[in-house]
Amino acid sequence: MSLRRIFARQMRRKHKEIWPINEAAGLTPKGWPGWPEGKKFAVVLTHDVEGPEGLAKCRQLAEFEITLGFRSSFNFIPEGTYEVPESLREWLTARGFEVGVHDLAHDGSLFRSRKGFKKKVGQVNRYLKAWDASGFRSGFMLRNLDWIHELDIEYDASTFDTDPFEPQPQGTGTIFPFWIPVLPPSARSRAPFSPSATAEESIALRRGGYFELPYTLPQDSTLFLLLREPSPKIWLKKTEWIAERGGMSLVNVHPDYVRFDGERPSSHTFPVQFYADLLEDIRIRHANSYWHATPKSVARYLSSAFSLSYSS
Secondary structure, eight states: OHHHHHHHHHHHHHTTTTSSOOGGGGOOOTTOOOOGGGOSEEEEEEEEEOSHHHHHHHHHHHHHHHHTTOOOEEEEOTTSSSOOOHHHHHHHHHTTOEEEEEOSSOSSOTTSOHHHHHHHHHHHHHHHHHTTOOEEEOGGGOOOTTGGGGSOOSEEOOOBSSOTTSSSOOOOOOSSOEEEESSOGGGTTSOTTOTTSOHHHHHHHTSSEEEEOOBOSOOHIIIIIISOOSSSHHHHHHHHHHHHHTOEEEEEOOGGGEEOTTSOOOTTOEEHHHHHHHHHHHHHHTTTTEEEOOHHHHHHHHHHHHTOOOOO
């Protein structure tokens, strides 16, 4: 970890023009319809549960969010080092939370080869169906957006607007969700609501696909474990920047790394107060100006707005 931190500091200096804020990512897409109820920006909370320690903290983290008036999505690993109790999934969904599928085994192999992915895609889809899940996020944010079409999903969340610290560091360059169409290749770079698309392209774009929801706030592990930031100041600053540009503030907080009051301090955890400060800042400073939704709600709102259909 010490060597990673040294390298991360070098990366931070090298990419200071695009991280944590890439100004170009704040451009509003052509034809963007805005958020429901005339809200200024969107707030989406997600959690990737990495191991047994994180699994044990899920209910406590969810109850913590409930007290502040928020709901989130918990992404569980189907075949990892833990087994997700059905009772936990039911408890979460009964209280307005969402459950998503996080990779398959979270070992970095899912997208390593086309042949390997084809062997595993059926397993991922079976978990999506069994859990009544609409969304997917890959392990380590390693992904192939074309292959993901084979998953029975409404949205994917395996990308980011800008994050040079990730193993696959190419960002989407936008703080807005966008549609990943199946066909045609000539139109894939265009938004489904872009007035520049031809009539034929517009029809093809709507035949099937999924929404991509990039995370737009730096990951908790990057900020507090790798870069050892002493406060959530970067989260607050970027949320304000996203709000000014009308984008989507989507954060990924790992229960595994959250340290609740009374727990022993560790270099592998950060105080839950950092997360509380983010939620309180959103709730108070941005009161009445944000639309808070789960990822599935974002995908379904945009699907309805543009009359899009999912590949499944």
